[in-house]
Amino acid sequence: MPLRVYNTLTRQKEDFQTVTPGRVTMYLCGPTVYKPSHIGHMVGPVIFDTVKRYLSYSGYGVTFVVNITDVDDKIIGEATKRNTTMAAVAKEIEQDYFDNLKVMGVDSIDHFPRATEHIQGMLDIIGTLVEKGYAYPLNGDVYFDCTKDDDYGKLSRRSIEEMLAGTRVEANDRKRSPADFALWKGSKPGEPCWESPWGPGRPGWHIECSAMAKKLLGESIDIHGGGLDLMFPHHENELAQSESCSGKPFARYWMHNGLMQSSGQAGKVGGQHDRHGDLLAEKQQQEAAKISKSTGAGSFKDLLKSHAPETVRFFLLATHYRSPIDFSDERLQETAKSLEGFHRLFKTYERIAGTSFFAITPAATRTEAQESPSLGLPAFQEELSSLRQRFLDAMDDDFNTGGAVGVLFDLRKTLNGFIAEQKLETGSPKPEAVAALTAGMTVLKELSNLLGVFRVAPAKAAAADDGLVNGLMELVIQIRADARKNKNFAVSDLIRDQLKALKITLEDRPEKTLWRRG
RNA sequence: GGCUCCGUAGCCAAGUGGCUAAGGCAGUGGAUUGCAAAUCCACCAUCCCCGGUUCGAAUCCGGGCGGAGCCUCCA
Numbered sequence: 001m002p003l004r005v006y007n008t009l010t011r012q013k014e015d016f017q018t019v020t021p022g023r024v025t026m027y028l029c030g031p032t033v034y035k036p037s038h039i040g041h042m043v044g045p046v047i048f049d050t051v052k053r054y055l056s057y058s059g060y061g062v063t064f065v066v067n068i069t070d071v072d073d074k075i076i077g078e079a080t081k082r083n084t085t086m087a088a089v090a091k092e093i094e095q096d097y098f099d100n101l102k103v104m105g106v107d108s109i110d111h112f113p114r115a116t117e118h119i120q121g122m123l124d125i126i127g128t129l130v131e132k133g134y135a136y137p138l139n140g141d142v143y144f145d146c147t148k149d150d151d152y153g154k155l156s157r158r159s160i161e162e163m164l165a166g167t168r169v170e171a172n173d174r175k176r177s178p179a180d181f182a183l184w185k186g187s188k189p190g191e192p193c194w195e196s197p198w199g200p201g202r203p204g205w206h207i208e209c210s211a212m213a214k215k216l217l218g219e220s221i222d223i224h225g226g227g228l229d230l231m232f233p234h235h236e237n238e239l240a241q242s243e244s245c246s247g248k249p250f251a252r253y254w255m256h257n258g259l260m261q262s263s264g265q266a267g268k269v270g271g272q273h274d275r276h277g278d279l280l281a282e283k284q285q286q287e288a289a290k291i292s293k294s295t296g297a298g299s300f301k302d303l304l305k306s307h308a309p310e311t312v313r314f315f316l317l318a319t320h321y322r323s324p325i326d327f328s329d330e331r332l333q334e335t336a337k338s339l340e341g342f343h344r345l346f347k348t349y350e351r352i353a354g355t356s357f358f359a360i361t362p363a364a365t366r367t368e369a370q371e372s373p374s375l376g377l378p379a380f381q382e383e384l385s386s387l388r389q390r391f392l393d394a395m396d397d398d399f400n401t402g403g404a405v406g407v408l409f410d411l412r413k414t415l416n417g418f419i420a421e422q423k424l425e426t427g428s429p430k431p432e433a434v435a436a437l438t439a440g441m442t443v444l445k446e447l448s449n450l451l452g453v454f455r456v457a458p459a460k461a462a463a464a465d466d467g468l469v470n471g472l473m474e475l476v477i478q479i480r481a482d483a484r485k486n487k488n489f490a491v492s493d494l495i496r497d498q499l500k501a502l503k504i505t506l507e508d509r510p511e512k513t514l515w516r517r518g
Numbered sequence: 519g520g521c522u523c524c525g526u527a528g529c530c531a532a533g534u535g536g537c538u539a540a541g542g543c544a545g546u547g548g549a550u551u552g553c554a555a556a557u558c559c560a561c562c563a564u565c566c567c568c569g570g571u572u573c574g575a576a577u578c579c580g581g582g583c584g585g586a587g588c589c590u591c592c593a
Contacts, residue, residue, distance in 0.1 A: 032591085032593090037593090040592085072591075156521075157522070163521090163589060182591090228588080229587070229588070231522090232522095232589070233588095233589085233591075258586095260593085269593095318530080318542080319531070319532095322523090324523090326530085331530070333543095334543050335542085338541095338543065344557090400532075402531065402533095403533075403540070406531085406532060408541090410540080416558070417557085489553070492553095493554080496554070496555085507554090508555070514555090
């Protein structure tokens with residue numbers, strides 16, 4: 001099955017064909033760095049990181065660019081409020097963003113261009129647009145003339161007339177048409193500015209993406225991604241100015257991810273709350289901050305205090321990328337619970353094979369993966385290939401990570417079943433059976449790598465007293481084992497119950513007793 | 519008001535014309551266990567409502583009800 005991708009431009013799934021065979025260029029709209037990330041900011045990066053992983057696995061050479069918008073009215077506003085500079089705010093928030101990407105395992109982005117480092121590229125495009133008659137200067141600003149662009153509105157499927165019908169027209173605006181948008185904004189005294197043929201000013205919102213995509217990826221790119229909320233006006237305008245400038249198609253596939261929403265509340269995470277934030281009385285703001293913990297509108301770093309990054313990543317990928325995701329603390333807890341079984345399987349594997357699941361290096365490409373050696377256990381091997389195939393079929397169908405996640409659970413069940421059936425945990429298992437299990441675990445590693453999960457061992461609940469706790473537990477388990485040997489179940493059950501109250505669970509295995517927190 | 523999108527079990531969710539409608543969480547029964555835990559097996563939905571197209575629809579079309587996003591420089 002060939003890879004199919006849903007294209008917002010055509011509103012259908014299309015066979016995936018790149019501009020240059022074997023190569024993919026991807027551009028994702030990144031953050032405006034004026035406030036620390038909330039969970040909504042992680043949705044796009046996690047999804048498109050996964051897209052890149054899958055494309056690379058499928059054999060493409062992929063270049064992935066995410067921009068940083070470090071010049072913007074909101075950053076200026078934040079800087080004024082904090083009595084500092086736009087650059088200082090931008091730098092601080094950008095670092096917060098990078099920290100969050102790192103912890104989420106988003107490490108496939110090749111370039112993070114900053115808007116302020118590409119001003120000349122923007123001026124070049126604006127110059128060309130003015131020359132070609134697509135744009136006009138007006139009192140230090142430069143506007144794009146939407147009426148000059150025949151197919152303006154093709155991405156969001158709206159006509160200029162329709163848009164104007166529903167919008168209030170600002171009376172003091174001297175733009176030729178209210179739909180026209182700023183490519184360049186003349187600056188007021190004291191504001192950050194750059195020199196330009198039209199006087200000092202700063203770029204409009206959309207032009208930076210056109211300039212940076214062109215510079216780093218070329219005039220025609222393969223995939224342009226972003227949140228659904230950016231489709232209009234941002235992407236529509238970006239597309240209009242890029243194509244008017246180059247005369248070539250700007251992006252082959254427009255991919256829009258659904259937005260994170262607060263459970264039980266109207267609106268997307270970080271949307272309405274922030275918009276009127278400044279208008280709220282201080283007391284109401286405090287109240288809002290309290291609520292935000294449960295709605296996901298709080299900072300991402302705060303969220304990570306109560307949830308593992310892997311849980312968040314899994315949670316985001318369990319739903320199809322085009323659907324809205326309902327955020328709630330309960331949902332995340334449920335996800336964490338569903339992952340425990342995987343981590344128990346990894347430990348079980350380690351006991352059986354003596355090596356860590358996380359040390360397994362699986363096949364890096366699809367072609368490589370299909371050349372697996374024979375296991376001498378045809379039925380098991382066939383089941384593994386069939387599961388892999390189901391996983392890849394799901395991914396080939398517009399990156400259906402939700403379906404793929406389901407296969408991962410099936411694979412877990414198969415591996416657990418194999419362990420039980422082959423009695424790998426008791427006595428001395430057959431080496432070929434252990435080798436087969438390793439082959440199965442390798443498939444699990446291969447597929448989970450594509451989603452960017454289970455890449456490293458979970459951070460231990462570690463504390464300095466770990467050695468002491470381990471020693472004490474060994475002692476307690478020894479005492480309990482003696483009691484059990486003597487059929488003194490009153491004592492052994494008391495120990496187990498009391499430990500349970502301390503959030504320690506015991507597992508009596510045939511060989512020995514295991515313990516774990518939680 | 520205009521433009522998009524969505525409505526699948528108690529909850530989350532995949533599936534968009536045809537085998538017994540994935541999977542997770544919760545629940546029930548069984549195997550296993552001294553009892554548990556863990557694991558495995560089994561059970562648990564005719565797909566918001568009405569009408570239409572079709573040999574056949576959760577899946578296509580029309581209408582209704584309900585929800586969401588955008589039209590406001592928000593990922």
